[in-house]
Amino acid sequence: MTLRLQIIIAAALILLLLMIGGAVRAKRLEFRFSLPWLLLLVVLLVMDIFPGIVDWVTKLLGIELPINMLTFCGLGFAFVLIFSLTTTISRLNERQKKLVQEIALLKKRLDEDL
Amino acid sequence: MKKIAIIPAYNEEKSIVQVVRDIQENAPGFDYVVINDCSTDHTRQVCIENGLNFVDLPVNLGIGGGVQTGYRYALERGYDIAVQFDGDGQHDAAYLNEMARVLTEKQCDMVIGSRFIKKEGFQSSYMRQIGIRYFGWLIKLLTGQMITDATSGMRMIGKDLMEIFAADYPRDYPEPESTAAMLLKKKKIVEYPVKMRARTEGVSSISPLKSVYYMIKVSMAIILVWTRR
Numbered sequence: 001m002t003l004r005l006q007i008i009i010a011a012a013l014i015l016l017l018l019m020i021g022g023a024v025r026a027k028r029l030e031f032r033f034s035l036p037w038l039l040l041l042v043v044l045l046v047m048d049i050f051p052g053i054v055d056w057v058t059k060l061l062g063i064e065l066p067i068n069m070l071t072f073c074g075l076g077f078a079f080v081l082i083f084s085l086t087t088t089i090s091r092l093n094e095r096q097k098k099l100v101q102e103i104a105l106l107k108k109r110l111d112e113d114l
Numbered sequence: 115m116k117k118i119a120i121i122p123a124y125n126e127e128k129s130i131v132q133v134v135r136d137i138q139e140n141a142p143g144f145d146y147v148v149i150n151d152c153s154t155d156h157t158r159q160v161c162i163e164n165g166l167n168f169v170d171l172p173v174n175l176g177i178g179g180g181v182q183t184g185y186r187y188a189l190e191r192g193y194d195i196a197v198q199f200d201g202d203g204q205h206d207a208a209y210l211n212e213m214a215r216v217l218t219e220k221q222c223d224m225v226i227g228s229r230f231i232k233k234e235g236f237q238s239s240y241m242r243q244i245g246i247r248y249f250g251w252l253i254k255l256l257t258g259q260m261i262t263d264a265t266s267g268m269r270m271i272g273k274d275l276m277e278i279f280a281a282d283y284p285r286d287y288p289e290p291e292s293t294a295a296m297l298l299k300k301k302k303i304v305e306y307p308v309k310m311r312a313r314t315e316g317v318s319s320i321s322p323l324k325s326v327y328y329m330i331k332v333s334m335a336i337i338l339v340w341t342r343r
Contacts, residue, residue: 021341024338025338025341025342031331031334031335031338032331095173098172098173099172099173102172
């Protein structure tokens, strides 16, 4: 990994961090849902600044090539993120159902009173 | 002056009646509304059986959502002063009219009942005190004003903040963040010394593990609010 590449990646990561920060500030993204993305960017930034960490983690996991470790961990992280989003959607779905029923029953009561 | 106490309640079947009687007996002039945050115990039945004025939330929203519902209720019904009052019996209603007097006479936007000005009464656990002092320091750093009890739920506001909070209020751990946000909007916040009681019934909704998440999340939220100033 050349120094030039390190700088380019760092610049790109910082830009993404600022974009996410901006979205949260402008309330387009809720703070607690931005956390996994911020965490990911910070971890990538650290690995970019200290490439030795990438080699260390690769050896630790018993993987041959660093690129495989990155792919593996990246996919793993993506799956965890998607799963947590899935559970959030499930919860929202359930709550929405409750609200729909509540409104329907309230409407019924109002109609009967009128 | 129409005044109301907003009592967020999640599973407070054992203490909610006593809390309401405390307000009715010791805070004359204050109406009240219990916000039942989809309790899973008999809070709702207890409210019905004792003729308490309450609002039922169809799904659980947490303290921020519950209190915000109360602010919306207060705005809709033309209240001038709203105070958040815990449903677990830790707050003392005798202070409410005094706080209202401070709010109107000193023309404040918010009066916070603080346990740590005179340091009397229930002082909370050691870990919590460290946390509260930390938030005081962080808020002082970013806003210039020292708040001794940033997590206190006993806070009284006027119409101005009622409109702001009814539109926009944090979902979890709202007190430190909203305090910092209002200070950065140059609102006048004054603290009033109060004594609180220890929790007699039920369990606090903040466990030790959640406390760590709480500290980090609220700190970042306060910093975020500061960047929006």
